[in-house]
Amino acid sequence: MPGNQVVIYGHSGSGKSTLLENILYRTYDKQVNTNCMKDMTFEEVILDAFDQLQEFYVGEVTNNKKTKVDVKAKADYLAIQAQIGAVYENAVGQKQVRMLPPQLTPQNLGRLLGQSGYCWVLEDFHKIEGEEKEKLAQMMKVFVNLSLKHKDLKIVALGAVNTARQVVKSDKEMRKRVSEIHVDLMEPDEIKQIIIKGSEVLNIIIDDGLQDDIVRYSNGLASICHKICYLMCSSAFVTETLDEPVEFNTEDLQKALSEYVKDEEDTLRDAFDSALKIEKIESTLRVLVAQECNGAHIEDLYQHAKDHNIRVSKKKLKEDLENLEKEEFGELVKLEDNSQKYSFIDPFYRSFAMAYFEEKDSQTKRGRLNDKELIELLNTAMRVVKENYNFE
Secondary structure, X not given: OOOOEEEEEOOOOOOHHHHHHHHHXXXXXXXXXXXXXXXXXXXXXXXXXXXXXXXXXXXXXXXXXXXXXXXXXXXXXXXXHHHXXXXXXXXXXXXXXXXXXXXXXXXXXXXXXXXXXXXXXXXXXXXXXXXXHHHHHHHHHHHHHHOOOOOOOOEEEEEXXXXXXXXXXXXXXXXXXXXXXXXXXXXXXXXXXXXXXXXXXXOEEOOHHHHHHHHHHHOOOHHHHHHHHHHHHHHOOOOOOOOOOEEOOHHHHHHHHHHHHHHOXXXXXXXXXXXXXXXXXXXXXXXXXXXXXXXXXXXXXXHHHHHOOOOOOHHHHHHHHHHXXXXXXXXXXXXXXXXXXXXXXXXXXXXXXXXHHHHHHHXXXXXXXXXXXXXXXXXXXXXXXXXHOOOO
8 A cells, every 4th residue: 555664474484585575676676674683772773774875875876766866865865974973972881882863863764765766674673672663663654654755665564473563552553554464374385386396497306295294394484495405405415407307205305304403403492492481381382292283273272281181271371372473482383374273383393392391201300490400401302303303
């Protein structure tokens, strides 16, 4: 919708960035990309975008939206740039900190972006916290108003599952001013198409049975499919289109899975470490790990808890699962929109959870683990997962 700002959200690895790149490639020649990070301030976000406009206003590199540089806009840019160079704050230890000059307001940044024809992409928007996020939501509202004059002015916020909700929550007036695009997890046939197209390009053969196995491990995430297929090819020294076709087998997949576990070891461990920070989360994880790979509905999960004397209320179960979808708590879990089933985000996380509880239950000690015991248990669980995938 004209004037609306855009929020694209979905699980990590679901293909948000790829989707956005394909859309922007057809619409904008140039874009400003800001990689949002934890503890990043509103001022730092503004400065990052402003700095990247130097290519247009100083280098005078034009694009399909703007074939010439507006003289007044360039003068404004250079004046603000000079102010940034002059305004520093001495922090502890004489560290030089760049300060936002009074002239670099959201309105002025919006005008400069609008005059440049650049689109502004805020990647990992969900990592911006609290008051800083509220300021960014208010800035989006400013951009909506400015877009009446600058039709190409657009912010695209790219983030995790709850990003759109966070923007609206930060500023209620944004409810009708944000276009939300949810990137769903891929269907099995869509994951298969990745494998089929890649096989055709490289002149390799991955039979239907092997494709099904890769699809199962991918669990709807394009990033896992790409990684597994890449590792299979890398192990076979396939780096370009082959003159003669090569056929892969189960052993090749097993090697790739082993390598995948090795590469993702720190991610797996850190994710569970984050998840275990949720108060009394183990009951919910025990219920979920007992389900099939494709997960279960909340009612079935609660019924399993009652049947197996796992002490957790339905309300607590739902709250835990919603928290486990968030990056701050490891993003272990996904909710499938169509089936409304909760499951682990990928089968490797489920394997790790199973190993964790098997090891914990085999120990004589009961009750809360101290930090050292928790680290030892996570390391042991990781070793079990490696053994399960034949990693040497």
